[in-house]
Amino acid sequence: MAFNLQNIFSIFISVCLISSFFANHSLASPYDDELFAYGGFATALGTWYGDPNGAGSGGACGWADDVKSPPFSAMIAAGNARIFLQGKGCGECYQIKCNRQPYCSGKPVTVTITDECPGACNNVDYHFDLSGTAFGAMANPGQAYNLRNLGQVDVQFRRVPCNYGRTRIAFKIDGSVNPYWFSVKIEYADGVGALRSVEIAPAGTQNFVPMTNIWGAVWVANVNPSFKGPFSFRLTSTDNTVLVARNAIPSRFVPGQTYFSHVNF
Incomplete structure (x- = not known):
């Protein structure tokens, strides 16, 4: 009897631990994740879309061609599902940089999420599809064309506060x-x-x-x-x-x- 009770107790504890694990993970929001706190850099895949010196799009967030003008000034990106968050990520800002030599400067550029990168962009955990302008801004002087010609590059990113200067909501x-x-x-x-x-x-x-x-x-x-x-x-x-x-x-x-x-x- 003692053996059976011990087994039953062990099973009970195991079920409680498993239930707690799934409860904690199901209740967690993207904003609790360390990657979305203002901290160190994490890794992602970076690509670009549109014209080489273009502004991308504000379509999935509803901002259309406003991304061409200040304060966005074409420094935008489309995010995959874990960044776009079904639209809840619209307006969030990130620093993004690449280190591949001789193309990348290693200096971060700041972009705003204004669009969604669906489909194959979700084959990796985090994917930023930058405007041609923003992608080229990660390059060393004279290397923007060559960097864009790669098509994609590993990048580092981190969430940062947005700051549009004197522009008001x-x-x-x-x-x-x-x-x-x-x-x-x-x-x-x-x-x-x-x-x-x-x-x-x-x-x-x-x-x-x-x-x-x-x-x-x-x-x-x-x-x-x-x-x-x-x-x-x-x-x-x-x-x-x-x-x-x-x-x-x-x-x-x-x-x-x-x-x-x-x-x-």
Whole structure:
């Protein structure tokens, strides 16, 4: 009997340990991972897409050709699934460098995640598909063409705070908004760069209404004709920092237009 009880107890302990292991891993978020803390460099595969001196794309995050202009200035990258995070990685910033000689300078360049690299990009744990401009920026002087000609190179990366200088958070209104549906793309967030939640309030109130993140950096809310601007926004970043952008969008806004707030993280 003692032998059987001991075996049963051992099995019980083993089941508890296994359950704990899977529970801890299933509850872990990408933001708990050491690779996504501000720390040392990890390894990844680096490639480039688009024109050799091009800006890549902001398509999967909703920013379209905004990546060509400051403050992105073509220094962007598409990330694979573990970086793009189904759009939750939009706006995060990374330092990326390569050391392959004689092509690479070994000096890090800073890029913003603005796009997704799907399919074969997920054959490795971490894959950055940089714009031609950003990929070439990793090169030694005179070696940008030769570096791009390699097609791919092993890189080191680390998460860093975003810093867009004097640029404030911007709100780009969807071209198809109507009195019952409001949609906005949010750009240029400093700090962690990505947003956990967004709320919108109409003129003269503090009654913030939750918005839904439908894809990338696109947030929407169901409204009604009485919901009028100027609109204020309460933004919560993925590190739970809260920021309020008051009267960021005027009452007579133009669909498709971008409006800059007076604040940033």
